[in-house]
Amino acid sequence: MTIPIQDQILSTAGTLFYRDGIRAVGIDRIIEEARVAKATLYRHFPSKDHLVAAYLSQRHERVIASLEDVLRTVERPRDQIDTIFQRLFEKAESPDFRGCAFALAVAEHGDSERVVSVARRHKRTILDIFGRITSSAGIPSDETGLSLASRHLALLYEGALATIAVNRKPQSALVARDCALALFDSLYGTART
Secondary structure: OOOOHHHHHHHHHHHHHHHHOOOOOOHHHHHHHHOOOHHHHHHHOOOHHHHHHHHHHHHHHHHHHHHHHHHHHOOOHHHHHHHHHHHHHHHHOOOOOOOOHHHHHHHHHOOOHHHHHHHHHHHHHHHHHHHHHHHHOOOOOOOOOOOHHHHHHHHHHHHHHHHHHHHOOOHHHHHHHHHHHHHHHHHHHHHHO
């Protein structure tokens, strides 16, 4: 089965960007490793900025699909939180794990509105997922449609990603999970009374 050329370029670029950093990976290296002509790459991606945004958009879809799978297959809100952090721990155990691709991209390429926009959309979607979990548990939302609990849970998730990236300790995801579950238990008990 042949991979479409655009997917081949995106896969190669995504691997290189995440592993080596966006600034460290030039277009010529992507062309060489993807085994495509420069004109072919630019026909699909008019600039490196477009390629970085496409890589992040693809990664966004993959991460969100995984989180949506948790919401679809795990029934209880508390178990959904547990599973999300457990999956983060499992991902972080990979030697290839460098932390949050979106935070890394903004740190390196934050002058690009295109890149920042994809990263912000991703972070907002993560927050919305935790909002759906807390809402389904009956934890009240504020005027924005989100609960303070959902903001805390998202912050614990983001903090775990950052801590793992800096300290190279996947167990940080489990510490964040324990904090998230304690927070949920204290609020869920309040929401039911």
